[in-house]
Ligand SMILES: [Zn+2]
């Protein structure tokens with residue numbers, strides 16, 4: 001017997017898979033709502049810092065600098081960023097990227113760096129993510145100091161930043177503390193919990209969510225959207241609360257592009273996991289998830305309504321797809337069994353060669369059947 005391949009249950013229990021799609025959409029709408037609030041706060045922080053730095057250094061109003069790269073501002077060595085190996089640092093790698101002990105020639109960037117540090121709840125900005133030459137021109141490069149340390153280097157704006165990243169800015173940047181009603185200094189605050197929902201949905205091992213978990217996810221995301229402090233900061237509400245309520249009761253009409261975007265987004269995470277996963281069986285499981293997502297994506301394209309799709313239609317489309325998959329798998333199973341029976345009916349006549357060939361043929365059939373199942 002070949003080692004058992006842990007499988008994503010294909011066909012998936014449709015209600016749990018549908019729950020997962022609803023959870024992923026709920027995270028999407030929550031992100032859409034909090035993103036502009038985070039952008040506003042970070043822009044305010046950037047402008048406020050630049051203003052303070054200019055006045056305390058007697059610089060003309062509106063002074064900026066784009067000459068200092070992040071490496072110039074970080075002393076060598078700095079824990080978790082660079083270390084010197086045999087006298088050579090691969091971070092401060094050449095003359096242009098050396099640390100500047102005298103600071104920014106325009107008196108801005110090193111001051112900005114210390115403001116960024118002061119505003120970081122854990123005093124550990126993610127300098128690996130950010131490009132300091134853009135701190136004065138793109139506030140999101142400052143926001144990136146408050147993201148998790150890895151994986152955001154190539155992101156240049158909020159919309160390219162995932163839910164986990166956006167929420168991390170709220171949790172790590174102290175500017176939100178005085179404004180959000182919930183206590184952000186405490187572990188398990190509503191944003192912490194929201195971040196966990198996002199992670200759980202994104203890394204769901206089999207793209208399924210139980211009913212009780214789904215209800216809890218909706219409650220947590222609602223707590224974020226209805227926090228009085230957040231509501232006060234939210235200058236242009238986008239009806240996420242109503243969208244979540246309709247999503248929960250299956251009444252929402254969704255843009256097809258939104259469903260596709262949500263699926264593609266998770267698909268990208270899965271692709272990354274496939275690339276980084278060393279364990280071949282886990283890799284196979286991720287591949288199956290990706291195939292499922294791609295199939296649903298194709299299915300959505302087939303739904304003829306223009307632009308929008310109702311949740312009910314989406315559900316029935318997924319159901320139909322699943323029925324087809326089940327039927328195909330049953331057919332493969334029965335054909336495989338018949339093939340094996342036929343081969344086994346061939347007499348051995350005690351010849352070792354024939355026996356081996358028989359066994360090999362059976363193995364080949366089983367392999368082919370497994371492959372077909374994963375392709376479906
Ligand atoms: Zn260094």
Ligand SMILES: [Zn+2]
Pocket residue numbers: 065066067068104105106107108109110
């Ligand atoms: Zn500078």
